[in-house]
Structures are given as structure tokens and as C-alpha cells.
Amino acid sequence: MADLSTCRPLTRDSVKEAHELIRPYIHQTPVLTNTTLNTIASTPLSSPGAAKPVIRLYFKCENLQLIGAFKVRGAFHAVERLKQDPTWSREKGVVTHSSGNHAQALALAARSNNIKAYVVMPSISAPPKVSATEGYGATVIHSGSTSVEREAVTQDVINSTGARLVPPYDHPDIILGQGTMGLELQDQFSQLRSQLSSSSSSPNPSPKNLNAILTPCGGGGMLSGVALSCEGTPTKVFGAEPSFEGADDCTRSYYSPDGVRIESVKSLTIADGLRTPVGEHPWQIIYERRLVSGMYSVTEDQIKSALKLVYERMKLVVEPSAVVGLAVVLYNEQFRKMVEQEGGADGWDIGIVFSGGNIDLSKLGELFSPATDEQTVITA
Amino acid sequence: MADLSTCRPLTRDSVKEAHELIRPYIHQTPVLTNTTLNTIASTPLSSPGAAKPVIRLYFKCENLQLIGAFKVRGAFHAVERLKQDPTWSREKGVVTHSSGNHAQALALAARSNNIKAYVVMPSISAPPKVSATEGYGATVIHSGSTSVEREAVTQDVINSTGARLVPPYDHPDIILGQGTMGLELQDQFSQLRSQLSSSSSSPNPSPKNLNAILTPCGGGGMLSGVALSCEGTPTKVFGAEPSFEGADDCTRSYYSPDGVRIESVKSLTIADGLRTPVGEHPWQIIYERRLVSGMYSVTEDQIKSALKLVYERMKLVVEPSAVVGLAVVLYNEQFRKMVEQEGGADGWDIGIVFSGGNIDLSKLGELFSPATDEQTVITA
Structure with a gap:
């Protein structure tokens, strides 16, 4: 790994440099939309006084990336x-x-x-x-x-x-590399919007920037990289974690009175890519520099429900870790109230990162067994 | 259903008319490629004297169509x-x-x-x-x-x-509608090829037409419609069927000495969309007019193997019926020998229709259980 002293500064421009370097090797993964999921996301949960956010989703499909992950x-x-x-x-x-x-x-x-x-x-x-x-x-x-x-x-x-x-997340070069997906997502959103506004007669075309991007947060390399890719833009970045057995370490640290990073996690959440505690370099970007605007967590059942929707409605193979951002949008009432308040009648355009699709296919039956199927999703 | 006497003639131009009519309502589904699947398809099977075709695949993703199917x-x-x-x-x-x-x-x-x-x-x-x-x-x-x-x-x-x-397949209006995917696939292939040839220095750019398109064949509406969409072009169209319990009725009829259409099928193949016998109108296009150049069939294990590859390597949710064309390309030695002979060193560009993605998710575990996993795929 490059010596820390010679690393590029952790800025949006450095993410752009990283993008130029890796572009010949990686896929620019597609950004997909889905009308049904927009409708579900914009429908209030059944609890009394539930939020009524207006939500349009843009899915960055890193499950279609080389090796099946970002x-x-x-x-x-x-x-x-x-x-x-x-x-x-x-x-x-x-x-x-x-x-x-x-x-x-x-x-x-x-x-x-x-x-x-x-x-x-x-x-x-x-x-x-x-x-x-x-x-x-x-x-x-x-x-x-x-x-x-x-x-x-x-x-x-x-x-x-x-x-x-070469460590998996706690290094500036890794963070800058993961951030490149954020640049692509911003560009692809702008292109999609201009295509839509030129082909429709919508009286209220949405603004040309995403209002928000949500990414899963395990070690935090992707979340902090995407946060860097949005620095100085109107796009807010949020992190999503599983709450099971304390895997929401970054959320808990983020909202703790003293802002001390939790350094150890022992969770067997089904979102197995997110069982790690957030690393030191990511934490500086996420918390110290306040480049992440909020952290949200979801339950195992909420992750399973989101997973099922992606398979059924989008026909995409994703791993459980990949859908925690979508689960936050669909089921975390705190997040949904924030979107209702800040987005108002126009609503929000939200980018969701599907981080990967590497899953043991023989276990899909368990995940989608009728018992799971019928479980009620309890909102956070 | 429109009276038969008032239907448009069964020609490529009528497919184009149908496309103009339905274009505002349907998705132009994406065409995806996959380097790993090209490599697997171009690797000889392990049997002695196995064919050595050179194959490049273009997947028309009707699993991403509205309602999850063509x-x-x-x-x-x-x-x-x-x-x-x-x-x-x-x-x-x-x-x-x-x-x-x-x-x-x-x-x-x-x-x-x-x-x-x-x-x-x-x-x-x-x-x-x-x-x-x-x-x-x-x-x-x-x-x-x-x-x-x-x-x-x-x-x-x-x-x-x-x-x-409105019957499911045995009517000219249905056939012409299904054929519209063939027009899109031909156009999208041309666009992909021109993008690739402008960005690469390949000394042997492939021709601008697909060499072949394979579609599944149940009632035959899709196969015959796609055949019409290719009439008068250099692209050959082939049909794919499961062989289990006689579900390969169209294959058997096609190669029978008298060319009499088999009108009844009782099969419980896992490719449940393909349990129907081919219909009368499709048969006229497929056989009488010789617009389909050949029919091929595959076993249940070959279908499962192809299905697993699509989930693992392409991260797409497809139903078993959707992958019989891919299974033919990967495992049917008769088809592969034909591609080797006709395609030679340049090989063939082959369009594969993924017809749909509506599958009972709770049954995925069975399909991908380790027992299935390890079964040897026997070539036809």
C-alpha cells in the first residue's frame, strides 16, 4: 500500500483523479429506476401518523460490477x-x-x-x-x-x-477508489434527468442534482468515499447499517454525546459484509469532517423485505448487505420524516448503492421462505 | 381479438407497425453482455471431439420488461x-x-x-x-x-x-407483438457494435448483424414473431425447448419425416412456461415458411446449470424457461458444432432472449441446492 504520507489529499478532486486511473479497468455500472419501488417508497407506512415522503429512487448497480461488488x-x-x-x-x-x-x-x-x-x-x-x-x-x-x-x-x-x-477499507487509496461510484452516479443521474425532461412535458422538472445518496456502511470505505465525491455539491450523503447485535456501530458512535468511534463489533447480521466496525480514516470523513449528514439502521426483517422486493420487482441478484440503504428508505420512519420535511411536495431524488451481488444461492430459499415472507415489518 | 381476416399480414413490416403501436407502453429492455459467459460458451465441452465454437452472446433482458416478462x-x-x-x-x-x-x-x-x-x-x-x-x-x-x-x-x-x-400465443396479433423484441435486439446489437468498433482497434470487427437469435419455444408466439422480425435479414433464428417428458414437441415435429405438428404435450419440465404445444399460426411461420432455421432441446440439468450461471455471473433473476436458449448454446453439441462450422475462426454473434423473471423465490433454494450443483451436465 502506498505510504500514507504520499497519499493524495482526501478531496473530491482526488476522487476524480482516482476515477481517471481506474476507468480503463472497471465497469461504469448502470443506474436503474423502478416505478413500483418509487410508489412503495412514497406510500406511508401503516403506523398512525406515518410520514408521507415523495421519493424517486436511482439504483447504482455495483452488483453488476466486476467480481460482483464495488x-x-x-x-x-x-x-x-x-x-x-x-x-x-x-x-x-x-x-x-x-x-x-x-x-x-x-x-x-x-x-x-x-x-x-x-x-x-x-x-x-x-x-x-x-x-x-x-x-x-x-x-x-x-x-x-x-x-x-x-x-x-x-x-x-x-x-x-x-x-x-492492501487493507480492505481503512486507507486513503481505498476510500478514494470506492468514491468513484459516487461521481458516476451523479453524472448518470444528470443524464437521466435531462433525457426525461426533454421527453416529457412535466411542469416541475426535478433539479439536476440528487438530493441524497445512501450507501451501506461496514468498514466505511464506500460511505466515506462517496461522501468525498459529493463534497461541495448539493447532494447529501447518508449511511445505512443493520442494527442486529450491535452492527450499527457507526450509527451509535455518530449520535453518541462524545463522538467516540466504537472499535469492536461482534454481530452475525445477515448483511455479512457489514459486520466490521467503521475504520479510522473513514470515521474522520464521516464524523470529524461531517461529510455524512446522518446514519440510519434497519432490522433483519426489514433487510429481508427489501431484498425480496429487489428480487421480485427489479429481477436483480443482490446480497443482503446491498439493500440496507433501500431498507432505510422504505422502513426507517426517522429517515422518511426527514425526507417529507425537507423534500416537501416536490420530494427527493435519492441515489441508492446496491453494493454487491455475491450470495450463496443455496441459501436463497431460506431467505425467501414463506415464514419470512409473512413476517410483519416493524418500523424503526 | 381482432378477426383473423382483418389482421395484418405476417411480415417484418407488420412487426414494425406493431412496434410503433406498442412503443409508448412498453420498456425497450436492455441488451447485456458478459465476458465470462462468452468464455464458457467458447470453451469446448469435456467430451472427446467436442466442438470448438467461438461465441459472443447478447442477452435481451425481457425479465426486466413490465410484469417481468415479454x-x-x-x-x-x-x-x-x-x-x-x-x-x-x-x-x-x-x-x-x-x-x-x-x-x-x-x-x-x-x-x-x-x-x-x-x-x-x-x-x-x-x-x-x-x-x-x-x-x-x-x-x-x-x-x-x-x-x-x-x-x-x-x-x-x-x-x-x-x-x-385474447389467447396467449396462437393469434397473428400476439405473434406480431412478441416479434417487436427481435427488432429492438437487432437495433441494439448494431449500436453496441458501432460503439465497440469506434473504441477498439480490433482488426476484425464483427459484421453489423447478429448471426443468430435463440428464443425459448412454448406455444411459439415469441419464436415465430422473432423469426418474422428477421425475415430478409442475414440473422438466422433458432428455437430452444426442454426435452423433459416430451416438452420438445416443436423440435420433434420440425425434424419428423412428415412435418406434422404435435398437438398435445404433458410435461412437468421446470421450464414451466414451455409446457404447451406449439400453436397452429406459429407453426406455419416456424416450419411451413421455414423462417426458423433449426430447433434444439436441452435437459433439466442443463437448464439448471444455465440458470445458476445467470444468477451467479450476471446477477439477474430469470425463470427456468428463460434460459433454455443459453443452455442450448452452452451444452447442445449439435448446435455448437454447427456454430463451429458456420462461424469458423471469426465465430458467431448470438442474441439470446431471456424471456422472463417470474419465479417463486422460495423455490430457488431447491433449484440451487448443492445436490443439483454437483450434478454432471450431460451433453445432448
Whole structure:
């Protein structure tokens, strides 16, 4: 990883630079709209006194990104910056300890640049995850399950190969890379709006900026990157988390009296990409610099309901972590009241990031079993 | 339904007319590509002497169409033609007997035109199907389960209301409506090719026409409509069917010595949209006029394998019927040998129609259970 002292400043312009660097490698994922979901989002919940927001949604489909998740943006950017680092050379390679999307993203970014990639995974990792990472050309090295054991093995790899560590979220290069999706979403929204206003006779064309973007928040790399991509624009950025077993660490820290970052989380939320606590660099952007305007959380049932709507109505395969932003819009009454108040009769245009689509298909039946199906969604 | 004697002739120009009529109501669904699926399709199967075709795929995503299936094209076209019929008026309404996508399509087409729709369904129909059809504003009328009972109830509706019958596939107006997806696919392919050739330095840019389009074949409305949309162009059209329990009726008829259409099918293939025998009007286009260049069939396991690839690699929700064309391209050795011979080193650009995405989500777990997962795909 590039040394922190040589990193670009954490600004919107640096996100633009990152975009120029990674654009040849990644997909500009599509932005989709869905009339039915707009109607559902604009219908008051059944509770008495429920908010009546007017909502138009724009879905940034990072589930259609390379490797099925946004993580390639940060990984490709980290590798591009490393290539500019005179204290490192390609033969040395890169290393990370991860068993999720970041491992595959780094493996792909390395292979695309003829760079060796080492991925340290607990030896109990599911075989499909190991083979997927190997499928992208990485060398998988097994370790014990604790973070101490993984870090020890990672350090061994670094010592013996000179490989540079590329962490999954807590680094400026990763944050700037993930932020590139925010630039694309803003541009794509403007294009969509101008197409619509030229083809319709609507008396009240919406403004040319999104009112808000919601992204999921695990380690916070994506949320903070997207927040940077909107700095100085009229677009507000909000974060979404699962509340199950305390996975809403960033929400709780954000609204705590002392603003101290919670550094440890142990949750088995179905939104498995969001079980990590928010990192230090993201937290500075999210909280210290106040570039995120609010944090909201949702229950497991609300996540399942949103997931079902995306499969049924949008015909898209997404992972549970990907829909927490949509779940906030649909079911978090606090968020909906805010949109009602600030958006008024014109309402809000809201960008929603679908962060990824990597899900164990054999578990879809459980997620959508009739029992789940009929559960009542309780609003926050 | 418009009287047969007043229907437009079954030609490519009539498909263009149909497209002009329905364009304001339907989505122009996207055409997606996928590098991984191109690689898999261009990799020989493991059997000795396997074909080595070079294949580039273009997926027409009718699963992203209104109501989640292509059926709205035919339904909207039928309604547009009815509106021009002086012997019918809107108050009389339309009627069909169907429990599938056609019922919802007709309900939506009727509602969009302030026309009353009656749908006759067996009283044992699954409640979600009934409520989905009612959700689009149709009046559902229950009948017994046999076709004689359903037709009797339908005739009662016609006698008491003056509603006109809109059948699901065996009518020129339906065929012409479904064919509109073929026009869009041809146009979208040309646009994609010109974008690619302007941005790449490929020494061998592909020709500007698709070499082939594959569509699923149940009643044959879509297959014959798409065949009409390609008449007089260099693009060949092929049909795909499940072979399970004789659901490949059109394939068997097509290659029978006497060319007699099989009129009855009893199959419980997982491709539940394709359990119907091919209709009389479609058959004339497919076989008598030779506008379909070949028919191919695939096994249940091949359909499941293709389905899994689409969920995993394309992150799209499709129904089993939707992927039989892809299954032919990936697993039918006869088709693959033909592409190898005719396409040579340049290979073929093949359009694949994903016909719909309406699937019972609670059954996805079964479809993707590990047992299925590990089954060997046997080539035809």
C-alpha cells in the first residue's frame, strides 16, 4: 500500500483523479429506476401518523460490477498508486487478509497488472471462497482463525516476499477508489434527468442534482468515499447499517454525546459484509469532517423485505448487505420524516448503492421462505 | 381479438407497425453482455471431439420488461388492434384463460387503456398468481381445472359481457407483438457494435448483424414473431425447448419425416412456461415458411446449470424457461458444432432472449441446492 504520507489529499478532486486511473479497468455500472419501488417508497407506512415522503429512487448497480461488488474500485486504485511508488516493484506483489469480496477484488486487480497477489484466509474458510479467489489468480495462504493469527501469517508473507499490504477499507487509496461510484452516479443521474425532461412535458422538472445518496456502511470505505465525491455539491450523503447485535456501530458512535468511534463489533447480521466496525480514516470523513449528514439502521426483517422486493420487482441478484440503504428508505420512519420535511411536495431524488451481488444461492430459499415472507415489518 | 381476416399480414413490416403501436407502453429492455459467459460458451465441452465454437452472446433482458416478462408485447398489441375494431368497444372488455404471465400482461394492457379485463383461472390456482393478476386490475373468475371447463366458463363470460378473447400465443396479433423484441435486439446489437468498433482497434470487427437469435419455444408466439422480425435479414433464428417428458414437441415435429405438428404435450419440465404445444399460426411461420432455421432441446440439468450461471455471473433473476436458449448454446453439441462450422475462426454473434423473471423465490433454494450443483451436465 502506498505510504500514507504520499497519499493524495482526501478531496473530491482526488476522487476524480482516482476515477481517471481506474476507468480503463472497471465497469461504469448502470443506474436503474423502478416505478413500483418509487410508489412503495412514497406510500406511508401503516403506523398512525406515518410520514408521507415523495421519493424517486436511482439504483447504482455495483452488483453488476466486476467480481460482483464495488470492491474492485478501491483495489484497482490501490494498485495504480502502488505502481507509482518507487519503493515497491511488481515482482514483490500485494497481500491482504480477507475472505470476502476484497480478496477477489485485489486478486483481479493484481492479475490485470501482472502482479503477484497473496491472500491470507483462515483454514476453515468455505471452499467456494477459496477457489473463487484462486480463480482470479491469487495464491491463498491458510492461517488460524483469530485476527492475531491472520496478521502473523500476513507479516510472514510480507517479510519473505516484500509484498505490500492492501487493507480492505481503512486507507486513503481505498476510500478514494470506492468514491468513484459516487461521481458516476451523479453524472448518470444528470443524464437521466435531462433525457426525461426533454421527453416529457412535466411542469416541475426535478433539479439536476440528487438530493441524497445512501450507501451501506461496514468498514466505511464506500460511505466515506462517496461522501468525498459529493463534497461541495448539493447532494447529501447518508449511511445505512443493520442494527442486529450491535452492527450499527457507526450509527451509535455518530449520535453518541462524545463522538467516540466504537472499535469492536461482534454481530452475525445477515448483511455479512457489514459486520466490521467503521475504520479510522473513514470515521474522520464521516464524523470529524461531517461529510455524512446522518446514519440510519434497519432490522433483519426489514433487510429481508427489501431484498425480496429487489428480487421480485427489479429481477436483480443482490446480497443482503446491498439493500440496507433501500431498507432505510422504505422502513426507517426517522429517515422518511426527514425526507417529507425537507423534500416537501416536490420530494427527493435519492441515489441508492446496491453494493454487491455475491450470495450463496443455496441459501436463497431460506431467505425467501414463506415464514419470512409473512413476517410483519416493524418500523424503526 | 381482432378477426383473423382483418389482421395484418405476417411480415417484418407488420412487426414494425406493431412496434410503433406498442412503443409508448412498453420498456425497450436492455441488451447485456458478459465476458465470462462468452468464455464458457467458447470453451469446448469435456467430451472427446467436442466442438470448438467461438461465441459472443447478447442477452435481451425481457425479465426486466413490465410484469417481468415479454408477454406484454403481444397483449398490448392485441389491445391496440382491438381498439381499431369497429365491432368491439372498450366497455365490453377482454377475456383470457391463463394463470401465467399472459394473464398479468393482458390485465396490465387493459388497465392502461381503461378496458375491463376478465381472467378465467382454475379454482386451484396458487393464491399469489390470483392476487398478482387482480393486482393489475383484472377480474378473476374461477373455473374447473380441465380445459373443457375453463373454455366453458370463458364462453359464459363472452356471452354475458361481449368481451373479446385474447389467447396467449396462437393469434397473428400476439405473434406480431412478441416479434417487436427481435427488432429492438437487432437495433441494439448494431449500436453496441458501432460503439465497440469506434473504441477498439480490433482488426476484425464483427459484421453489423447478429448471426443468430435463440428464443425459448412454448406455444411459439415469441419464436415465430422473432423469426418474422428477421425475415430478409442475414440473422438466422433458432428455437430452444426442454426435452423433459416430451416438452420438445416443436423440435420433434420440425425434424419428423412428415412435418406434422404435435398437438398435445404433458410435461412437468421446470421450464414451466414451455409446457404447451406449439400453436397452429406459429407453426406455419416456424416450419411451413421455414423462417426458423433449426430447433434444439436441452435437459433439466442443463437448464439448471444455465440458470445458476445467470444468477451467479450476471446477477439477474430469470425463470427456468428463460434460459433454455443459453443452455442450448452452452451444452447442445449439435448446435455448437454447427456454430463451429458456420462461424469458423471469426465465430458467431448470438442474441439470446431471456424471456422472463417470474419465479417463486422460495423455490430457488431447491433449484440451487448443492445436490443439483454437483450434478454432471450431460451433453445432448
